[in-house]
Amino acid sequence: MGSAALFFFLEPDNALLSDVNGDLVNAFTAVRDHPIAVHNRLKKLPTGSDSYYKTRAVDPDELPPLDAAARFIYLNRFCFNGLYRTNTAGKFNVPYSPSKTGRIPSREKLIEVSQKLQGKRILQADYAKILGSHVRRSDFIYLDPPYAVENRRIFKQYGPHVFGSSDMEELASCLEKIDAKEASFLLSYAYSREALDLFGGWTTHRVYAQRNIAGFVKHRRRACELLVTNIC
Numbered sequence: 001m002g003s004a005a006l007f008f009f010l011e012p013d014n015a016l017l018s019d020v021n022g023d024l025v026n027a028f029t030a031v032r033d034h035p036i037a038v039h040n041r042l043k044k045l046p047t048g049s050d051s052y053y054k055t056r057a058v059d060p061d062e063l064p065p066l067d068a069a070a071r072f073i074y075l076n077r078f079c080f081n082g083l084y085r086t087n088t089a090g091k092f093n094v095p096y097s098p099s100k101t102g103r104i105p106s107r108e109k110l111i112e113v114s115q116k117l118q119g120k121r122i123l124q125a126d127y128a129k130i131l132g133s134h135v136r137r138s139d140f141i142y143l144d145p146p147y148a149v150e151n152r153r154i155f156k157q158y159g160p161h162v163f164g165s166s167d168m169e170e171l172a173s174c175l176e177k178i179d180a181k182e183a184s185f186l187l188s189y190a191y192s193r194e195a196l197d198l199f200g201g202w203t204t205h206r207v208y209a210q211r212n213i214a215g216f217v218k219h220r221r222r223a224c225e226l227l228v229t230n231i232c
């Protein structure tokens with residue numbers, strides 16, 4: 001899911017959105033079901049560096065879901081480049097830096113997002129579990145995992161335990177299973193030797209994507225990506 005950009009672009013009638021990040025899933029669920037209540041909570045959070053660090057220090061698991069959702073969106077808007085990164089204990093640790101994204105979404109925007117999410121399932125789970133239990137014939141599945149490419153730091157930015165190099169083989173086997181169920185998939189991945197070795201048997205396309213949220217400017221240039229699909 002991440003920011004679910006493809007979902008919001010396609011606006012499918014039916015969809016299941018999932019991510020392993022419970023805080024993110026809670027925020028999407030809260031906006032879908034209670035956009036105005038989330039917005040009211042967001043408005044009450046004072047801006048500024050002190051407030052940011054106080055809010056960041058709160059354990060979201062100790063908060064009621066709507067407050068945790070407001071905290072998540074607030075931190076996302078006022079942190080450095082909208083980045084999501086945690087320390088080894090799983091605590092969000094991105095510093096304050098509101099210059100690019102520092103404003104909360106409007107009430108109207110949250111209502112609009114909520115409307116687009118109506119009737120959509122939003123689940124927290126490992127992607128392999130979701131694929132094992134939810135894929136049906138003719139489904140379209142979009143996978144956009146963190147990149148586990150040697151010598152690149154980006155894949156570490158989502159949390160301490162998400163997606164390392166060893167997960168790539170499991171991903172390759174998941175693609176086989178999706179195809180065996182006669183469903184379609186589209187995977188986006190860093191263009192790399194590892195990816196070509198593992199996924200090169202499928203239809204592939206090389207594309208360039210603008211990176212806007214990497215922590216360092218040098219990583220925010222146009223990245224070369226590999227699209228992998230079983231749609232001919």
Ligand SMILES: C[S@@+](CC[C@H](N)C(=O)[O-])C[C@H]1O[C@@H](n2cnc3c(N)ncnc32)[C@H](O)[C@@H]1O
Nearest residue numbers: 001002003004005019020021126127144146162
């Ligand atoms: C590259 S981002 C997805 C970006 C998304 N396409 C967007 O539009 O913003 C990768 C996402 O995969 C999630 N993730 C990482 N490991 C996962 C796993 N094992 N199962 C499910 N989701 C996972 C991360 O929490 C993160 O939100």
